[in-house]
Every structure is written in C-alpha cells, then in structure tokens.
Amino acid sequence: MIQTSPAPDLPFSFAALDDRLEQAGVDILISSSRHNLAYLLGGHRHHFFEAAEAIGVSRYLPLLVYPKGRPDEAAYIAFRNEKDSLQNRALEGRALWPATVRPAASGVADAVALAIDHIRAIGGPGGRIGVETHFLPWLAGQALRDAFPAHGLVDANRPLERLRAVKSDAELDRLREASERVVAAMQAVMRSTRPGTSKRAIERALRREEEARGLLFDYALITLGTSLNRAPSDQVCRDGDIMSLDSGGNLDGYIGDLCRMAVFGEADAELEDLLGEVRTVQDAARKPLAPGVRGGDVFSFAQAALAALPSAASTTFVAHGMGLVSHEAPRLTAQGPISYPADDADLPLEAGMILSIETTLQHPRRGFIKIEDTVAITPDGHVGFGDEGRGWTRAGLEAPPRQAGP
Template identity: 55%
Template sequence: MHSEKIPFSMARLDDLLDDFGIDVLIVTSKHNIQYLLGGYYHFQFDFMEAIGISRYLPIFVYVKGALDKSAYIANRNERDSIQNRTSAGYWMPTVVFGSSTSVEAMTLALEHVKSAATSALNVGAEMSFLPADAADVLRSELPNCRLVEAMRPLEKLRSIKTAAELEILREASERVVASMMDAVSRTRPGQSKRKIIDHLRQAELSRDMIFEYALVTIGTNLNRAPSEQRLEPGDIVSLDSGGNYRGYIGDLCRMAVHGAPDEELVDLLAEVDLIQQAARAPIRAGLTGSDIYAAAAEALARSPHGKQMHFVAHGMGIVSHEAPRLTASGPIPYPADDASVPLEAGMVISIETTLPHARRGFIKLEDTIAVTPDGYQAFGDGSRGWSRISG
C-alpha cells in the first residue's frame, strides 16, 4: 500500500455500502475505476475492449472499512502505466498483474477476495459491466455470496464533486463551447453535416479533449445524426456536443446561423433562454430536483411555444447522465430516485430546453450548472446567442 492521499471519501463510500447491504465491491466499469483510482489512465480506457481471445477487464476490489485490503487487478500490459502513476506520487492499492482475459481477471480478483474477507458475502457488482464469463466465475467461486447491484451507490458517491473535479468540469465545458465557436468559424455554405461535425471533432482534439459525440441539425431538418445534408444560405445550425476532458464530460448546446438571424429567430432563441434562466434561477443547495422542474414548468406555461418545447434536467460528471437523477420522463429514461431529495453543494446539473420548430428548425440551449451552498455557478456559459456563419 501507499501513503498518498486517497482520491475518494472512504467514510461516504462505507456509508453507502451499508445503505445498500454490500460488504465487498467488485468494480469492473472503466469510469468508476478511473474515479476510485483518482484519475488513473490506461490507453485501453479510451478504446475498444477486444484483445486476443477475450477482452480487457480491469477490476478494483474494495472491502468495506478495510482500505488496506483493496486491490487493483491489472492487465499484463499495464505495468508501465501503473509505474508512471505511482512514480508521480499518486495512490494505488495493491496491484495484481497477470490477466489477459476476463476470466483470468475475475479469477485473480476472487483469489484476493477470499484472502481478504469471509466467504459468506454480500458482493456489489456492476451488472451492466460484468461479462457473462466473468459472472459465471464469480458465482462458481463464491457460491454463497449474494450479488447486489452496485451502480447506484457508486454513482451517488460520484455525485458530489470535489473542488478539483469541479475545475475539470468547468474547463471541459469551456473547451467544448470554444470548440463549437471554432467549428462555426470554419463552417461555410455547401459543407455537409459530416464536415461540420469533423470541424468540431478537430477543434475538441486540438484542445486536448476526447471527442465523444456531436448531435447536429441544419436548417429545418430535425434529424441530428451525421449525414451528407448541405448547409444552405440562411440555414440555422444546432451544435450539441460531448467532449471528454481528463475523464469528465463537457456537454452543451449552442446555436448558429448563416448570415444574420431575423427577428423571429432572435425571439425564438430568447424564448428558449427564458426557460433556461427560469430553471437555473432557484438552484442552490437544499433545493430539490422537482423544484427545478416546477420553475421550468411555470416558465413553459407562460411561453408562446411552451407546449412545443421539451425541458430536461439531469446530473452529469464522468457520465453524461448520472446522479442526481431528477426525472423519469427524459430522453434517457431512468427512475427519478433523486427528484425529491435536496441537492447538495458540489452536484452538477445539465439543464436543456429544446424547441423543435416545424418551420424554423431545431432550436436548443443546454447549460452546465454547479450547485453551491447559496446558489449556482454556470460553466461554459458564453456564446448563448446566435453565432454567425460567414461566407
């Protein structure tokens, strides 16, 4: 073991594990491993898992209340990455090398679990990130254990960001917006949607980000997938992009138009912005997610196009939709487990309002809001009006 600072709150994690009845965590998702290891990075975190006859499967084992019994099960080719990490002074648990397949990784993890804890266990596992063959090994080697879904306690652990995490999220948001403005400056009539997305990709890459996605519309077409559709004179463009910076998502939406926006376009975007401002205005620690939706609903009821608009608010951080989970009726359905729970300082909320206008096109703003004790901070909050495409 190492004496360096532990990158997560053991007390908070242990309390969450108590709440969910978990004795031992077997973490297999790359995003949660990256979080628990304080930003540890191996190149296979970014790329496909397939390798040789199996897949890359990192595993972090955590025994509740016993940090000294934790372990990281590493692939054979991770030695250099881990050496660089520890040489730089970062904490790492005991590292067990030797896996090349998912079965080998789980076998090594369970050997460690058996040496560190009793056989009658409540084992927390991320079912969506547990390969079938590794799950078979787990059930075979620990036949008396009770498997408990660990996704929820892990995302609740991540939901309150540290000051360092908030700074990364601020930077991620600002870099995404700057990349959008860079893409707008390079866009010209006649270019395809694929070309515009490529402008955005290159802009994010040039800012040391990993480009994850771009949802783009042109003109009155509401289709946001990449295509050969061409930008025509006077068309509007919506840019909704997720860029990953040091493991955290910058996810915002901004609008552009070729030439100058007419009065109607100015009014429509202002109408969308009024919903955004109404939703963010009451945000502070102690407010509930349902209060955000109530504020947005009041503004939508007064808006001329309120019945056509779609509003959603959701937690974000390492994952673009994570705790706090505030609605069960958004574009990505999940239980609204946190809708009536008070927000806490350090939580980060994405708020987004969309107007799919049949005659003018897809008009949307998406903003990133960090909850503070007495209010909020907006990250990447520039360029919220109509950015102009020249040429």
C-alpha cells in the same frame, strides 16, 4: 490505517465510500466499469485499451476489490500489459493506493479468478458482494456466484453513483474547463463554417477544434436549416439556415456537454423571439437552484415558464446529472430521453452537484432550436460553466483555418 479524508489524488474519502456501501448492504465491492475504476483509482486509465476493449478471445476487465472498512486489504486486478503504466506511475510518485496491485490478467476468466483468490486470502466476502451488474460480463458474474454460493450478489451502481454525484474541487475545475473548451470549439466552427459545407465536414472541424483544445472528442449532434435530423450526413448549410451544435468533449474523462445556435446571415425578429423563449425556460430552471432545493423541482421551475410561452406545444425540457457519465446522478426524472428511475428527484440538491439543463424547440417552419447549459450547485446557489454564446452566433464571419494534407 483507514483514510477519512481524500488523498491528494482521490476525489472521495474512504469513510464516504464505506457509508454508501453500508447503506446499500454491501460488504465487499468489486468495481469493473471504466468510469468507476478511474474515479476510485484517482484517474488511472490504461492507455492500451482506450480505443477498444477486445483482445484475443476475451476482453480487458480490470477489477477493484474493496472490502468495506478495510482499504488496506483492497486489490487492483490489472491486465498483464498494464505493468509498465503502473511502474511509470510509481516512478512519478503516483502509485495507486491499493496495497495489492496485480497486473496478471489476460481476459475475463483469469481476472475474476484472481479477484476470487484475493477475496479468499483476506477471509472471504463476509456478507453480500456488490458488483456493477451492467458492467460485469456474465462469465465473471457466474464465477463469483459459483465461488461464493452463500453470499448474494447485489448491484453496487447506486452507492457508487451517489458517491460520484458530489464533485470535488478538482473535478469541478475539470468540468468547468471541459465546458468552456467545448463552447469555444463550437463557436470557432460556427464562425468559420461557410454555406455549402456538409454536416460531415462540420463534425470533422469540430473534432479538430476540440482536440486542439486538449479535449477528447465524444460526439456532435448537428442540425441545419429546417431539418430536425441531428446525425452526420451530406446535407449542406445554405444562406439563411440556422445551425445547432450539440457536442460532448471530455477532459481527463469529465464531460463537457453543451448546445449552442448559429445563423448563416442575420437572425430576424422571429428567430430572436424563438431563441428568447428557449432562454426564458433555461433561466427559469436555473434561477432557484441551490443546496437544499428538491432535485425534481427543476422541472417545476421550467414547466411554469414554458407553459406561458407561445411555442410551448413545440418545446421540451430535460435536466440530468453530468460528470464522468452523461446522465448520471442526480437522476431527476423517469420521463427523459434516457430511461432510468428518478431516484434523486425527491432528494435535496447538494453543493458540488452538476446539472445539464436543456430546452429544445422544434419549430415547424424554422427548425431545431436548442440551448444546453452546464450548471454547478455551489454553497450559496449555482454557477454556469461555459455560459458563453447563449444567443445567436453569426456563422461564416471568419476564414476557416488552413489544414495540412489533402
């Protein structure tokens, strides 16, 4: 029986997936990226390969084979040591939905061979095969071409990305929690960091604070004083410095990515004005957001406000989608720091979409000043996730927590 509404542990419906594949001309999907597999399988991730995917002379390559309109004939090709995790899921009443689950692969060659065997067993591809071209090893792609020479391989990234763009209520809850926890962790680090602390030590402290809040620490981009360099280093903070913390931490794979500002001392009038300019752009970009608004117009809203500011020449704005991937659909510009086509710029925003909105002012005398917010599109407008701390936070007001060990 074909599912037409989401199962309790799936953030999508098979009908919606089938519709996306039909629009893309895909008859059978082979998904291979970790993010899309986790999405399509209701959050399943194999713990053994969380840190690295290489093993022996090959790599971990799980595959989901999904024939459009026939979810009952789908198969999950898993690594052979995945069987225990899959057994535990079944015992807990959380068995994966594909009727065929084969924890038998030990690398790329046999994973794709098992996928090919399954496709032949269910009658062949029928038409074109959709693969994730950026996430499928060359060896696997060649094997599929050789096995099915009459059927073209097409990129399935776009239909999967558009499917993920509208988040379920459960996904929105995770993104809200991730955002709030990242901001809380950053503010805790800001308030406990004293002059003389290095950027490397700040990064370690932020990792501890995020992990203590149940997040998987992804990264920290840190500036101190007048430097515009955001990489970890031995640079130390000093009295009067400003500090930006831009960090990503994820909850069950869903990313919280925000940036907040702190000052070691009192923020003077100029600093208040400069951060006020950044907030003006952020607020102008956010205010009109609602379902039906053209996605690319978020840049028009921001640029109109930015043009009137004293520091316009030193200020940049960008907005992008967020979720399981940093910079995912809706993709609203081809001119941002990450190169990709603006496929969603002319499409309307929809309730359930997530935008990361960020304004950066690089002041020649005062340094790097930035706010990055996470905004969810709601049926009647929008809401910010993790909106605390959008002003200057006083650094060093609290004692750092005691740490066990050396």
